Amino acid sequence: MNVLVIGANGQIGQHLVRKLHESPHHDAIAMVRKEDQMKNFEKQGVKAVLVNLEGSIDDIAIAMKEADAVVFTAGSGGHTGADKTMLIDLDGAIKSVKAAQQAGVERFVMVSGIGVHRWHDDNHLEWMDSSQHYSAAKYYADIWLERSGMNYTIIRPGKLTNDAETGKIQTGEDLEHKQISRGDVASTIIASLENQQTIGKAFDLISGETLIVKALESL
Numbered sequence: 001m002n003v004l005v006i007g008a009n010g011q012i013g014q015h016l017v018r019k020l021h022e023s024p025h026h027d028a029i030a031m032v033r034k035e036d037q038m039k040n041f042e043k044q045g046v047k048a049v050l051v052n053l054e055g056s057i058d059d060i061a062i063a064m065k066e067a068d069a070v071v072f073t074a075g076s077g078g079h080t081g082a083d084k085t086m087l088i089d090l091d092g093a094i095k096s097v098k099a100a101q102q103a104g105v106e107r108f109v110m111v112s113g114i115g116v117h118r119w120h121d122d123n124h125l126e127w128m129d130s131s132q133h134y135s136a137a138k139y140y141a142d143i144w145l146e147r148s149g150m151n152y153t154i155i156r157p158g159k160l161t162n163d164a165e166t167g168k169i170q171t172g173e174d175l176e177h178k179q180i181s182r183g184d185v186a187s188t189i190i191a192s193l194e195n196q197q198t199i200g201k202a203f204d205l206i207s208g209e210t211l212i213v214k215a216l217e218s219l
């Protein structure tokens, strides 16, 4: 499968591109926003495309023309203001879904945030109160994807760490705000792409005791 990774230069993105590149079943297309990032990927033998999420839907769609699937793992990051959160985490995510539809790509995996689907619930997770713009952005981007008619999977990881991968996870509808390593998130994304049962599913994701493939089988 040719997988276009949006946010390829990010921390999850780099794990994901490496794993796809090393897999005999897949190939990665790294979508990045800077020339030197593109050159770095190309040096590793990875195909890369230069597109900024603040650009047009047409440009994003052109980058997707050889893709069988798209993974959105971009984000404006905690250091930027609410304006960039809206432009990247909300508008950029929705433009990516629209671009995938325009390009005829049917499979889309979204990296969301733990508990985001409960944003409007009285008992939503505490972290959302200090990240309100981000929570709202992720909430509506996920809803847009769910209603898009695409073959989607929405993965809502807990607090991301750079700990060593364990290959074991816990998935669920309403999990506690616990941690997961970025490497395990990347492996879960690939396992989701390889499992048709994950289509049309959305789930919280934290580190756990169940092998990734098994955990996804019981969604």
Ligand SMILES: NC(=O)c1ccc[n+]([C@@H]2O[C@H](COP(=O)([O-])OP(=O)(O)OC[C@H]3O[C@@H](n4cnc5c(N)ncnc54)[C@H](OP(=O)(O)O)[C@@H]3O)[C@@H](O)[C@H]2O)c1
Pocket (backbone or CB within 6 Å): 006, 007, 008, 009, 010, 011, 012, 013, 032, 033, 034, 051, 052, 053, 054, 072, 073, 074, 075, 076, 077, 088, 111, 112, 113, 114, 156, 157, 158, 159, 160
């Ligand atoms: N932090 C957490 O605990 C947490 C928890 C759950 C979910 N998440 C989500 O997990 C995902 C990835 O996390 P991460 O740690 O890998 O994030 P990261 O390292 O900050 O990576 C985000 C990537 O998005 C790219 N990006 C930002 N603006 C862009 C633009 N205008 N056009 C194109 N690309 C752009 C960045 O590009 P540059 O490399 O050029 O800056 C970066 O490569 C995000 O969607 C985040 O919201 C995070």
